[in-house]
Amino acid sequence: KQEVTQIPAALSVPEGENLVLNCSFTDSAIYNLQWFRQDPGKGLTSLLLIQSSQREQTSGRLNASLDKSSGRSTLYIAASQPGDSATYLCAVRTTDSWGKFQFGAGTQVVVTP
Amino acid sequence: ETGVTQSPTHLIKTRGQQVTLRCSSQSGHNTVSWYQQALGQGPQFIFQYYREEENGRGNFPPRFSGLQFPNYSSELNVNALELDDSALYLCASSSSRGQYGYTFGSGTRLTVV
Numbered sequence: 001k002q003e004v005t006q007i008p009a010a011l012s013v014p015e016g017e018n019l020v021l022n023c024s025f026t027d028s029a030i031y032n033l034q035w036f037r038q039d040p041g042k043g044l045t046s047l048l049l050i051q052s053s054q055r056e057q058t059s060g061r062l063n064a065s066l067d068k069s070s071g072r073s074t075l076y077i078a079a080s081q082p083g084d085s086a087t088y089l090c091a092v093r094t095t096d097s098w099g100k101f102q103f104g105a106g107t108q109v110v111v112t113p
Numbered sequence: 114e115t116g117v118t119q120s121p122t123h124l125i126k127t128r129g130q131q132v133t134l135r136c137s138s139q140s141g142h143n144t145v146s147w148y149q150q151a152l153g154q155g156p157q158f159i160f161q162y163y164r165e166e167e168n169g170r171g172n173f174p175p176r177f178s179g180l181q182f183p184n185y186s187s188e189l190n191v192n193a194l195e196l197d198d199s200a201l202y203l204c205a206s207s208s209s210r211g212q213y214g215y216t217f218g219s220g221t222r223l224t225v226v
Contacts, residue, residue, distance in 0.1 A: 031211075042219055099211040
């Protein structure tokens with residue numbers, strides 16, 4: 001059974017610092033991994049999707065890496081801004097899961113001005 | 114291109130009642146998944162529909178049921194509501210059973226009293 005862990009659960013940084021968010025998973029037979037952002041009480045906004053054959057994806061200030069052998073993905077957010085304050089969720093789909101995502105509990109990020 | 118639309122946005126029901134939540138998938142998407150997110154936790158997979166057939170289910174009792182229509186919109190029905198059913202219900206759609214990732218709606222906040 002796939003288990004997904006996100007550490008730390010919460011993070012507070014001053015504006016301008018780089019953010020590093022970690023996601024670990026127990027089953028390396030993944031199909032893809034998706035990072036989402038969630039504002040309080042809202043739905044999920046997709047940030048980056050990494051297919052199992054890829055090592056990283058980039059979009060603007062965001063970069064996500066994937067290391068299947070060690071069961072890890074890392075989301076980097078460069079030069080953080082107060083608008084980056086949100087909860088960041090990692091979701092893993094394994095190859096036999098018929099589309100089911102296993103989510104981590106998320107990392108709550110606060111960027112202070 | 115429209116995104117995923119969920120209705121209603123908020124709902125209050127009494128224990129023992131039944132509820133129907135609705136989801137319009139993103140244009141071009143033929144797969145719909147439903148998730149339940151309790152406060153402070155990551156979303157939990159309920160089930161997925163692909164071309165009007167259920168093709169995956171999480172650890173939810175049979176009183177959670179669903180439908181997908183020919184236009185790929187979907188309904189989630191919950192019978193005999195319990196207090197623990199209070200949560201944010203998220204719908205996600207994709208093409209090709211999630212090969213290119215999922216797009217989530219803004220969710221329906223269900224409160225059972």
